[in-house]
Amino acid sequence: MTAPTLRDVAERAGVSIRTVSNVVNGYARVTDATKVRVQAAIDELGYRPNLMARNLKQGRTRIIALVVPALDVPYFAELVRLIIGEARARGYAVLIDQTDGDVERERELIMEASRAVSFDGVIASPLSLTAADLESRHGSAPILLLGEKIFDSSADHVAIDNVTAAREMTAHLIGLGRRRIAAIGVHQDPTDGTAVLRTRGYREAFTQAGLTVDESLMVPTPHYERRHGAAAMAQLLDHPEPPDAVFCFSDLLALGAMRVAFSRGLRIPEDLALAGFDDIEDGRYSTPTLTTIAPDKRQLARAAVAGILARIESDAYDAPVEITASHRLVVRESTVGGAVGQPV
Amino acid sequence: MTAPTLRDVAERAGVSIRTVSNVVNGYARVTDATKVRVQAAIDELGYRPNLMARNLKQGRTRIIALVVPALDVPYFAELVRLIIGEARARGYAVLIDQTDGDVERERELIMEASRAVSFDGVIASPLSLTAADLESRHGSAPILLLGEKIFDSSADHVAIDNVTAAREMTAHLIGLGRRRIAAIGVHQDPTDGTAVLRTRGYREAFTQAGLTVDESLMVPTPHYERRHGAAAMAQLLDHPEPPDAVFCFSDLLALGAMRVAFSRGLRIPEDLALAGFDDIEDGRYSTPTLTTIAPDKRQLARAAVAGILARIESDAYDAPVEITASHRLVVRESTVGGAVGQPV
The missing domain is CATH 3.40.50.2300 (Response regulator)
Structure with missing residues (x-):
């Protein structure tokens, strides 16, 4: 029989692996009831952290x-x-x-x-x-x-914290008086963490402001590159009621979108406010410079x-x-x- | 005594290391007289390619x-x-x-x-x-x-071939009728191959067109990044007779320069034609898109x-x-x- 793993403990206790590790590591934010349940599973299974493998290294x-x-x-x-x-x-x-x-x-x-x-x-x-x-x-x-x-x-x-960051950016656009705020790069694939978390933050900002998201302004993209932003923006500008702001989930998407907006004769931000995510150097030198979320890289x-x-x-x-x-x-x-x- | 090297052969024959290798490798473009001289040096020194070290590997x-x-x-x-x-x-x-x-x-x-x-x-x-x-x-x-x-x-x-590429770009700008063609990123340090070779090509184009380079429009930069292009462009726009075209020795320099030109209210290319080098993706999505040299990467x-x-x-x-x-x-x-x- 192989030694019990974190996963075994999690299954026995009926909690997530992360919760088990939080308990083991003494982190806060775990209720006492959960702690007791996890500790019981650890004791029953005789779980020990994998020290041996390390020592053999x-x-x-x-x-x-x-x-x-x-x-x-x-x-x-x-x-x-x-x-x-x-x-x-x-x-x-x-x-x-x-x-x-x-x-x-x-x-x-x-x-x-x-x-x-x-x-x-x-x-x-x-x-x-x-x-x-x-x-x-x-x-x-x-x-x-x-x-x-x-x-x-x-x-x-x-x-x-991607959810908070995306919520802050969306709130910034709402605070500027924009109401038809599109999102480029929303999730399609449930395993795509970036898209899922940023989409969640985008939605939360609308809810907090008492507004409703227009689902037809949420455009998924295969990846987060310039050409995907360009294609998504072209699609949005053909919308019967085009957006007055676009939150792109990466700066590259935003730079691709910016190019298409200019080639259609739009002024940024007068006709269309545009925001990205990542704070890459490109967005500090574009005209206009790009509003973004800057992760502390x-x-x-x-x-x-x-x-x-x-x-x-x-x-x-x-x-x-x-x-x-x-x-x-x-x-x-x-x-x-x-x-x-x-x-x- | 250590084994003779390519360098020893080159010194003995009074030619460059490259020439020795061209002879050894049977390449064309070496005169018969040179071949004889190099072969004599090889024979005198008993030069052998470094096979032993390889076999021991x-x-x-x-x-x-x-x-x-x-x-x-x-x-x-x-x-x-x-x-x-x-x-x-x-x-x-x-x-x-x-x-x-x-x-x-x-x-x-x-x-x-x-x-x-x-x-x-x-x-x-x-x-x-x-x-x-x-x-x-x-x-x-x-x-x-x-x-x-x-x-x-x-x-x-x-x-x-950097010299040819830089000459072609400069000739393109001359062909558009521009005459005050500045260069950003010219060489300062004689060991900086990129700058030396591109500067040579830039000069050659003027000579071929029967024109004279205005040395005051040649701006060296510490590196080839956006901020260096921005600083150099600001300097050029303060020139008593500012340029009507700028050839930047990298696309990043050009993108930094473009930002400064826009912030001073200039139109590109109407007031100022702008060109880069490298064909990075950024220049395909900027407004305007960037004329450049595309190396086959x-x-x-x-x-x-x-x-x-x-x-x-x-x-x-x-x-x-x-x-x-x-x-x-x-x-x-x-x-x-x-x-x-x-x-x-």
Whole structure:
């Protein structure tokens, strides 16, 4: 018989894996009743954190594998740059692989089945990985998830509060008096954490303001690139009642949308307020400059590297860690105007 | 006494290292007289390609190290993405490090002095490495240089023809009737290959057209980022006789310059034609879209990976290989106009 896992404890106690880890780790926000139930399951099953495997570990490579959807998406490029810097400062090199948003490739890379080289740990930004995938990993190297995921798993996780951020941006647009506020990049696939969480925040802002979302202004996109934003904006501008504001769930989507709005002769923000998400450098130099949500990327990178190294270098208690990095709403010309000389 | 190197042969024959390798490799474009002189030096010194070191090599890691100035510069991000894809298709993983344009860090990384992990070969895009640096490398892993270098070395090299590309772009602007054509990103540091070669092409176009360059319109920049383009453009617009066209030596410089031109109320291209270099995606979605030089990045990536793997996997004759990838001039709205609805 194999040793009981966090998952076994969760099933026995009838709670989520995250809840078990919160109890094990002594985190707050767990009711006393739940604590008792989880502790009972731990005792019954004889659950012990996986110390042995760690102690057996030998011959470190001092390489961290980093798996991201695409290196040429500026948000990831900026984040990867910071992660490499943080890792190097700790004496680790970074091996990079990209999934191109391909589910199968993502699974293959993160599951380590096909990898020829070895590494001490993995930082991954999965787009579509499920909790079941993670639980069945072949590899023994610890993994940390970076970015939006919605499933409950036993892996460490670092992200910003996407629901709050999306709610704040939508509230900003409502506060400017806009009412037909479209959203580009809403969720289609329930495993797409980013889209699901940002859509939730968008909806919450309407509810809080006592307004109703017009579902016909919510446009899903296959990915978050410029061309998808351009296509979605073209679709919105053909709407019988076009929007007076658009919240794009990435800056790239917004920059693609901006191009289409200009080519149709619209003024931004006079005719259409436009907002993005990610705070990539492109949006600081566009005309107009782009209102956006700025995740604290340095904090994300630092927490991700510190988190995976804690797993690699220590045999501490193995309950998963959940870290929320900060973000801020950055208001620029695309929603409030002010670009001198534009439009001429 | 150590074995003679390519450099020793070059010194003895009074020619460049590249010329020696061309002779050794049987390339054309070497005069018969030179061939005889080089062969004599080879015979006198008893030069032999470094086969022994290769044969002794053991235990490959199937990792290629890739050293670039900065991952969040879109040109490098796009190129790195392609290189990872090419390497993976050949069964290799890519370990990435970035120099941040820091000369010391570049030297340190490429010289391998401080690296904790091992790899089979290096692809490097050095900004300021010299031939002497390369000759004195401690590491035994083969190296391939990707991008603009001006020094003569015994390393394999893959790049586009920067002089021709810059000359073509400048000729395009002259052909549009512009005469006060500024250049942003001209060389300051003689070891900066990119700037030196593009500046040469810019000058050649003037000469070919029977025109004279106005040196006061040539602005050097510390790097090729948006903020440097913005600062240089602000400087040019304060010129007593401001330019009617600006050729920026990178798209990022051009996008920074475009922002400043708009904020001063200028129309592009009516008041100022603007061109970049690199063909990053940003310039395809800006308003106006950006005229640029498009290096064939896929060809660059494929040649770089094929080149370094040839060194790693075979013990073939070790004369350096020089590969020139293709490029094309891409004319868009920023020089010829046509953005519907802009300016309004």
